[in-house]
Amino acid sequence: MIGPNERRGKIAYEEAANSTYLRTLEDRLNQPVGTPVPRNGVWLKGLPTFGTQQDGSIHPLVARLALRAGDDAVPRTFYIGPRHHTWDDKECFSWAAPVADLFFRPDESEHHLIDGLVARRTFSHRIQRIVAVQDETLRSHVGRPFDADDLVVPEAPRAPRRRAAIAQLSPSTSPQPPAKPVSSPVPGTDSQEIEPQETGATHDMPSQVVAGQVAEMTEGMRSPDLVLDRLHEPRTNRLSSVLTTLQPDQHGLASAPSDAPLVIQGHPGTGKTIVAAYRAAHLVDDERAGGALMKVLLVGPTDEYVHHVSGLLSPLVEPGRVRVVAMERLLLEAAVVKGTVGGALEGVPDDVDAAARSLTDLAVRLATAHRMLSTGKAAVRENRKTVYELLRANGLRQQPLSTDAEKISWMRKLPAYDSAVKQRRFLPLLAQCSLSIRQPAPAERFEHIIVDEAQDVSPVEWNVIDHYSRHGHWTLLGDMNQRRSDSSYSSWTQIADHLGLGEDAGTVRETVIRRGYRSTQAILRLADRLLPRELRGARSLQVDEEEPAFVRVQRHAPEALADAAVDNGQFLLSRHPHGTVAVIAMNPARIFTALHSRGWRRGTSASDAVSHEWLKGEERLSVHVPESARGLEFDAVVVVEPGEFPRNLGRSGQLYTSLTRANRELVVVYQGPLPDELRRAGRR
């Protein structure tokens, strides 16, 4: 056991090293490109990076490893961090360098130094500062491996115990009074009867079952207690780094070779976005085995998602190396359409969709042969219209694009250009028309493309993204159970076949990740009811659970439902004052009215997208439709009127996604009938 003084000494030493690392690295990165970087004392292979100006702050040091090399009596130590750097007599290697496997995946590492690994020290951070260290001795050794360097801190002010420090950072995890969702009295009206109110009730699971599940879930994990601490911290609207607690399987997926297709399926909250973001960062890291890629594209579902992952990427990646873009923005750019396009992406799967690319290519060839296309920038819109209308008309009378009845019928059903250009549903096809006219130049393409929430990408959209691929190297991540509409493929095999992944059709196997990080087991158990029996079984690390609450609004006035939703949102905010709370509803307009009438105002968004945040004094509440909540997470969520959420192919993908956005607490507010699958839970 080490005393508080000794612990503070270790932290002080490591924080001093960290602050010098950050300062000297930043100085180095700010030097003009090409300035030689001196290296000294190199005893492990690592390549210096010639950086440019960093976008945002640099990631702090992640860990320190102690190695006994040869006959050395005293272990030598080095750091793992965002980039290679040497300062004073110290050296840090990139988290993506092969030697970092000693920290992230010691059990699988084939690194020649693995046998000398004596101990590892993992850091916890508060923004860029190291605030705690956790030491693990991996091999017995004379003396303590890091001791020689630890500072002695003589002064002993009252030392907060580690748990207490975490509770301070995370008020929502400190003991709370028993909670009840609020009964939502509507000002000036009768108060409503609410039933039942069960937040605070814990599921009666035998302790051996819980212990068994925890053991199963934590098998093969590194520092599971640190991970749980992190999961209990309040969420923000950006993902924060989990590099210190990145798990062996996650690191393995992030660092898999670039040229083999990777398809990852996982229940909600199993860390797919974490893997997607770290994979992007890993692929462009100059120290990775096999060399860095110059440019990687990460496609996500929404602008909010782009913001969400940027918190994780910007401290690790040089500007310009990873482009994160929302699907719709990519389509708008490709189509050369300004602003946004309204409407939902409804529609039914159509076998012809995947053939849209070859049909538009044919239309462009026809238009070119007949000199129907103009040159110059100003002609972009006209040319797109010409190609689209040729498609709609199945080419020219004497030269049809196709004689296939299915394709002809598909083309005939297309609306006139002026109508199509206003509908989100036809945006992918317009993008395809523009791309058939002008292919992206090699410099506009990416060496590897990662698509997150891939279950929601339609066949025409896959074709559009494919235009940006340089080598046909892909990583696809998603959850087929969260499909939001019928317009996308319903299996990974179909997507892999479409993109031509693997040597033969059906040869690409998906990797299934099963360890749930977000959403307590109680929330997952509720959401599981929406899945067919054979697909159930989502498991969470968070078993310290409270059952989701069901609040039935008995007054029939539509505003009563909205009032109850806002009241419960505010109630959850009071329980998570430093965290995030969202209301997710199919019809948010009535929620907006309720918020307005209580003095909330809409926030402004950094991008030109609509802001989903509402503000009142210091308080913030997000209001989403299921579509915009995709890929996001909050400490607590109110789901409004589940019976209104659409079903697709007999599934409740949008409701399933919405219920699983909550990390810690979920309240379901309803007035109309509940979907059959939730009825029993609502009666509890």
Ligand SMILES: Nc1ncnc2c1ncn2[C@@H]1O[C@H](COP(=O)(O)OP(=O)(O)OP(=O)(O)O)[C@@H](O)[C@H]1O
């Ligand atoms: N190794 C880890 N250490 C700490 N937290 C982690 C780790 N891996 C994932 N998490 C946390 O788990 C949460 C869920 O992760 P993520 O968003 O990547 O899941 P997902 O599978 O993409 O979810 P969904 O499909 O529901 O959008 C995030 O808060 C993330 O920070």
